[in-house]
Amino acid sequence: MEVIGIDRISIEGLKVELMEMGSTEERAFEDCISSMITQRTPSVIEDLYQILVDNEVNLDVRFRAFFGITLYHRRQNNHTEFKRLVEQYIDEFKGFKLHYHVLSLMHKSFNDRDGILKSIDYSRKAIEELNRHVGVLHNYCEAVITALEENIEVESEDEKNISSFIETVIILAPNYAKFYCTKGRILSHNKKFEEAKKNIIYAIDIENSKSNDYSIRISEYRNFLVQVKTKELYELVKSDIEEAKVTVLSAQDSVQHLVETTEEKMESMKAQNLQMLAFFTAIISFIIGSINILSKQPNFEQAAMLILVLAGSMILVNVGFSILISTAKQRILKYILVSFVGFLLIAVGIVTNILI
Structure with a gap:
């Protein structure tokens, strides 16, 4: 009984802590819940699960628990569990403006053409609800650049928007590492390779080493850095080939003229x-x-x-x-x-x- 009492007190305290994180419509809430799930022991996820499945708990508290759990699985690349949770509970939380954001994140994790396009669509709807929310704006930028990297056609307005949106995101949250990685990917798409590499390297430098998903984040950043370097090399080779082609055509014309x-x-x-x-x-x-x-x-x-x-x-x-x-x-x-x-x-x- 004493153990159960301690668990109940812990969960009750967690509920209070969740409610003290501020409005779910503000970036501060996402930052607070992110710190909770990345810097505490895995037991906090178990407690959040208990809050989520308890229908007697306030809906707002349960949504906060739901958001924290899905955020944890997304950051840990547990895409199957992330998808299961969203499909099971998202209808229950449609009254929260962040629900479009969660849907966009879930579809983006599929990493296929249909999923990425749905992610972009839901991210637009999320921006309509929360147009100054840094996480929402960043997710839109990440969804669009992911589509472009996969050679998936997007609307020209989306491609145009992400360059300005990512600058807004970084101004509002200048110390969040992943935002610089996304900016680097966008710069790489625009063939600004030196700036792209600098931004991704900076993301690696400032990533929080105390997070339990630090190694996963760093691995992702390094993979994107390799992609940028590969694309830069490809563009250099492509340029050399084009120059060689022009030279060959010019020589061919000269030879033809000489023959004539x-x-x-x-x-x-x-x-x-x-x-x-x-x-x-x-x-x-x-x-x-x-x-x-x-x-x-x-x-x-x-x-x-x-x-x-x-x-x-x-x-x-x-x-x-x-x-x-x-x-x-x-x-x-x-x-x-x-x-x-x-x-x-x-x-x-x-x-x-x-x-x-």
């Missing part, structure tokens, strides 16, 4: 070589033709006239061949002048022959 220029030069040289070959062939043909004409004609005048016609014909043939193989349009005037000379020689030969 070389092909043009080869075509030009080919045309020139064919023109030279045609020219020498024409000269040889002209010489041979002239010799044949001179040997077969009875007098020099007739032979000269035929040679003029032959020369003009050779010139016109050579011009026609050059036009066919040439790609330089700017040479058209030269071709016209040379063709005129060819026609002139033919005309002179024919007219002279008629006059004679």
